[in-house]
Amino acid sequence: MQMGIQTERLQLRILHPNEADKVLIFYSQNKDQFEPWEPERDVNFYTLSYQRLSLSIEYNLMQQSKLLRYWVFLKEDPHTIIGSVNFYNITKGSYYTCQLGYKFDRRFVGKGYAAESIREAMQVLLTDYEIHRIEANIMPSNLRSIHLVQKLGFQYEGLAISNIKINHKWEDHARYAFINTVN
Secondary structure (H helix, E strand, O other): OOOEEEOOOEEEEOOOHHHHHHHHHHHHHOHHHHHHHOOOOOOOOOOHHHHHHHHHHHHHHHHOOOOEEEEEEEOOEEEEEEEEEEEEEEEOOOOOEEEEEEEEOHHHOOOOHHHHHHHHHHHHHHHHOOOOEEEEEEOOOOHHHHHHHHHOOOEEEEEEEEEEEEOOEEEEEEEEEEEOOOO
């Protein structure tokens, strides 16, 4: 597991639970932007203790190769989170597959940071984890995310009806997949 990645403009890092304050600030500042696209949050989600525990659980899952999450920082400001890229439900055996998730601070959307960080994180996943297939499930109304995954080489596979519960309502999701043709 690579603890960090450097790109031309960004630092991608796995965070220790003692950095939960950075995560809490990131989520709190972007609550209105993130919540329309995500499942309902636990009542304690916006607390330091919740974020500390979440980072600890994530680290344990990363040690088991079941999850990979990088927090994204600008090189010129390595103390402020601007985004997150994660690969979850990593399954090996006959599958070698996972799901892609990402979110970026509203102030940093549309600048190419998401594509840059996802592309670099995917290289770690494809090489070190030997993943064959990465899936992205996106609400059809989220055109910005659809454009992003298409730009990264994901192909549309179909519509998953009533797929994920978002804000107390089962929502359809467009399924996109990136196939690693090297492995």
